[in-house]
Amino acid sequence: MKQEFLSGDEAIARGAFEAGVRVAAAYPGTPSTEILETLAHYQDVYSEWSPNEKVALDVAVGAAYAGSRAMAVMKHVGLNVAADTFFYASITGAEAGLVVVTADDPDMHSSQNEQDNRHYARFARVPCVEPTDSQEAKDLVGAAFDISEQFDTPVLLRITTRIAHSSGLVALGEPRSTERDAPPEYRVDRAKYVMVPGNARRRHPIIEDRVTQLQAFAETFAYNRVELGNTRLGIITGGIAYQYAREVFPDASFLQLGMTYPLPEKLIRDFANRVEQLIVIEELDPFIEEQIRLLGIPVEGKSIFPLCGELDQTIVRRSAIKAGLLDASPSPPIEQKEQDSALPGRPPLLCPGCPHRGVFVATNKLKLVVSGDIGCYTLGFLPPLGALHSCGCMGASIGVAHGISKADIAQKHVAVIGDSTFFHSGIPALLNVAYNQSDTVTIILDNRTTAMTGHQENPATGKTLMGQPAHEVEIEDLVRSLGIPLVLTVDAYDVKAVETALRQCLDSEGPAVIVARRECALLPEARKQWVALSIDAERCNGCGLCFQIGCPAVIRSDVVDAKSGRAKAQIDVLLCTGCEICAQVCARKAISFRDA
Amino acid sequence: MKSTNFLLVGVGGQGTLLASGVLSAVGVRAGFDVKKAEVHGMAQRGGSVSSHIRWGEKIYSPLIGKGEADFMIALEKLEALRYVDMLRAGAVSLIGDMRVPPLTVSSGGNAYPGDDEIRRGLSAVGDVRFVQSLRLAEEAGNVRAHNMVMLGALSTFMPEIAPELWLSVIEELVPARSIDVNRQAFQLGSQSC
Numbered sequence: 001m002k003q004e005f006l007s008g009d010e011a012i013a014r015g016a017f018e019a020g021v022r023v024a025a026a027y028p029g030t031p032s033t034e035i036l037e038t039l040a041h042y043q044d045v046y047s048e049w050s051p052n053e054k055v056a057l058d059v060a061v062g063a064a065y066a067g068s069r070a071m072a073v074m075k076h077v078g079l080n081v082a083a084d085t086f087f088y089a090s091i092t093g094a095e096a097g098l099v100v101v102t103a104d105d106p107d108m109h110s111s112q113n114e115q116d117n118r119h120y121a122r123f124a125r126v127p128c129v130e131p132t133d134s135q136e137a138k139d140l141v142g143a144a145f146d147i148s149e150q151f152d153t154p155v156l157l158r159i160t161t162r163i164a165h166s167s168g169l170v171a172l173g174e175p176r177s178t179e180r181d182a183p184p185e186y187r188v189d190r191a192k193y194v195m196v197p198g199n200a201r202r203r204h205p206i207i208e209d210r211v212t213q214l215q216a217f218a219e220t221f222a223y224n225r226v227e228l229g230n231t232r233l234g235i236i237t238g239g240i241a242y243q244y245a246r247e248v249f250p251d252a253s254f255l256q257l258g259m260t261y262p263l264p265e266k267l268i269r270d271f272a273n274r275v276e277q278l279i280v281i282e283e284l285d286p287f288i289e290e291q292i293r294l295l296g297i298p299v300e301g302k303s304i305f306p307l308c309g310e311l312d313q314t315i316v317r318r319s320a321i322k323a324g325l326l327d328a329s330p331s332p333p334i335e336q337k338e339q340d341s342a343l344p345g346r347p348p349l350l351c352p353g354c355p356h357r358g359v360f361v362a363t364n365k366l367k368l369v370v371s372g373d374i375g376c377y378t379l380g381f382l383p384p385l386g387a388l389h390s391c392g393c394m395g396a397s398i399g400v401a402h403g404i405s406k407a408d409i410a411q412k413h414v415a416v417i418g419d420s421t422f423f424h425s426g427i428p429a430l431l432n433v434a435y436n437q438s439d440t441v442t443i444i445l446d447n448r449t450t451a452m453t454g455h456q457e458n459p460a461t462g463k464t465l466m467g468q469p470a471h472e473v474e475i476e477d478l479v480r481s482l483g484i485p486l487v488l489t490v491d492a493y494d495v496k497a498v499e500t501a502l503r504q505c506l507d508s509e510g511p512a513v514i515v516a517r518r519e520c521a522l523l524p525e526a527r528k529q530w531v532a533l534s535i536d537a538e539r540c541n542g543c544g545l546c547f548q549i550g551c552p553a554v555i556r557s558d559v560v561d562a563k564s565g566r567a568k569a570q571i572d573v574l575l576c577t578g579c580e581i582c583a584q585v586c587a588r589k590a591i592s593f594r595d596a
Numbered sequence: 597m598k599s600t601n602f603l604l605v606g607v608g609g610q611g612t613l614l615a616s617g618v619l620s621a622v623g624v625r626a627g628f629d630v631k632k633a634e635v636h637g638m639a640q641r642g643g644s645v646s647s648h649i650r651w652g653e654k655i656y657s658p659l660i661g662k663g664e665a666d667f668m669i670a671l672e673k674l675e676a677l678r679y680v681d682m683l684r685a686g687a688v689s690l691i692g693d694m695r696v697p698p699l700t701v702s703s704g705g706n707a708y709p710g711d712d713e714i715r716r717g718l719s720a721v722g723d724v725r726f727v728q729s730l731r732l733a734e735e736a737g738n739v740r741a742h743n744m745v746m747l748g749a750l751s752t753f754m755p756e757i758a759p760e761l762w763l764s765v766i767e768e769l770v771p772a773r774s775i776d777v778n779r780q781a782f783q784l785g786s787q788s789c
């Protein structure tokens with residue numbers, strides 16, 4: 001059997017291919033992005049980046065209504081966006097398998113919040129399966145499609161960052177044949193698929209009954225596994241937490257749940273009866289624990305293990321020792337040395353040459369209140385720029401700024417939003433600005449890509465996920481057609497031009513949009529134009545203005561200015577791209593421009 | 597459950613992912629069960645990053661626990677100090693000579709630690725080796741190959757794994773046009789320790 005070393009994300013893509021998925025749709029989001037990026041290499045599967053997760057899930061639903069296996073993929077907060085679809089899809093079911101992958105991010109490595117999406121499964125009466133490693137990640141995709149078709153339900157495949165971005169050996173399987181002689185007919189079934197109250201009312205008991213059947217199925221589901229060891233301690237667990245638990249309690253008895261909703265009642269009771277003490281080890285919410293409590297079975301979980309953040313073997317071990325489940329002595333030594341807390345921090349930051357920097361230098365200069373959004377530009381909130389004053393979720397900036405306008409504040413204010421985020425959920429908010437008329441100024445930071453998640457294509461890049469040429473939406477035309485009268489386009493590297501455009505928009509009545517355009521410095525075409533600038537040490541007096549733009553390529557040199565006693569600036573030639581933003585802020589003209 | 601745990605640390609976007617890919621593939625080729633945990637996404641934007649690689653007969657957790665790392669490979673000097681709590685007693689720390697001052701140093705008042713401070717911080721735990729990763733990579737033909745210099749240095753602590761195995765994995769995983777530079781960088785690294 002062929003084996004490959006795959007991340008959980010790559011394994012899910014492989015699993016989708018083997019399961020005969022025909023249509024897959026997603027919107028990028030860490031830690032789920034690599035699933036579709038990998039799947040796009042399988043030419044037999046149609047894969048797309050949709051503009052947002054709701055659209056992606058509707059696309060998958062449509063394909064499944066039309067009789068093809070389909071999958072939608074998103075990060076945890078993406079399911080908030082797609083929740084409306086998720087619920088109707090649960091009620092209607094489909095004609096072929098429908099799997100929704102949610103990638104949760106405990107500890108918020110790359111997210112604005114920490115939410116446990118297993119609740120969505122229970123909320124919408126949809127089964128939830130969770131792999132413990134890459135092998136299961138692949139295999140559970142196939143199992144999920146089978147369950148979906150057997151029970152006429154979407155299936156939620158839930159992974160977490162440590163499954164998505166951890167790799168292990170995976171035994172590959174054969175792809176299921178998807179050949180068909182003729183295109184299938186669309187099967188018309190209005191009572192099942194037209195969700196008006198009368199039809200939905202008839203469907204509701206059907207989906208409640210489906211949960212009961214799934215419960216029975218879970219009793220013998222191959223991925224709900226008992227590993228009997230020492231029966232003094234019984235551990236019920238699922239997902240990545242299984243691995244940490246296995247590491248800390250090598251001898252205990254385990255019930256590993258590959259399906260965490262609905263739960264197999266009899267299997268759990270039997271397991272509970274065979275062990276002296278029963279605990280649940282799970283990341284984030286007490287999702288399994290509370291369901292077991294409802295069965296009237298005595299169990300502990302979150303009284304021992306933390307609710308917030310991720311687990312790992314160290315945390316599980318420490319918690320277990322504290323609760324008296326483990327002796328402190330025979331376990332491996334923990335912490336030879338505590339980390340030095342005085343170390344300079346290294347948070348993520350705007351890259352050298354990032355076009356967003358030019359816009360923030362201008363908004364700072366004008367002392368604007370900035371409603372932010374989600375993308376690389378969110379990092380503009382960090383010192384020394386400190387240019388962003390709120391950021392909640394994708395698409396929020398424009399609505400928030402409109403609300404601020406209506407509430408009236410003393411300062412001038414703007415919204416900033418990236419191109420991909422604007423297409424994701426900014427358009428309805430901007431339509432609202434035009435419709436309900438506020439003086440909101442929106443800056444669309446058009447860096448020609450979806451940068452934060454690793455440079456994915458979007459509706460303005462002229463290319464699809466599968467590499468096909470695509471229509472390039474004209475942001476200016478789109479914005480005008482929504483009813484925005486004043487639309488200006490500037491080069492984001494030109495600080496003066498951004499400032500002038502901002503003044504014009506802020507001084508005029510009614511809504512305005514500035515498209516600050518400049519491609520991300522990390523894109524291949526932009527990289528070819530990198531040129532390092534230099535600083536004339538004679539002219540530099542160490543005033544430090546250039547440090548205030550927060551560019552990693554502008555560093556303090558060892559040379560101190562004799563008069564001011566301050567360190568002179570220096571350019572790191574390995575990092576500098578030559579964007580010239582520092583040269584524009586230098587009051588002493590000490591920094592060279594590209595053609596100087 | 598014996599395992600060998602490698603912690604690769606550095607700054608986002610500077611070659612940790614390629615190095616952890618090579619290290620994992622070598623483990624697989626040598627017949628071990630291997631797990632690897634990486635950071636993608638936001639931290640790749642110039643933040644502090646770490647990759648965990650574990651080799652053993654059977655590996656459960658993809659993460660290395662605190663006090664469980666046998667080797668630390670630091671592609672950036674300051675980052676070596678940040679992860680000292682991950683090392684077991686007697687661990688080997690290999691520290692490259694790349695310095696990337698964080699913004700808190702260039703625009704704030706923080707100081708970048710000197711070599712002595714780094715040595716003091718880590719030698720309390722185990723063995724510390726400085727590797728001239730940038731200089732040797734430059735000698736090999738490209739400073740970006742500093743990650744391969746570090747793997748070369750690491751390879752000397754695992755004599756049971758033949759250099760040919762490392763080299764063949766490197767050939768497979770690096771872009772075709774940079775095979776020679778990367779091979780050379782690995783070899784210079786393996787002679788440096």
Ligand SMILES: Cc1ncc(C[n+]2csc(CCOP(=O)(O)OP(=O)(O)O)c2C)c(N)n1
Binds near residue numbers: 075394450452453
């Ligand atoms: C609902 C939701 N989906 C996906 C994400 C993940 N995500 C964060 S930023 C981002 C892309 C932002 O791209 P863009 O607006 O073009 O800004 P850039 O990063 O290019 O500056 C994505 C997809 C998220 N945070 N929330």
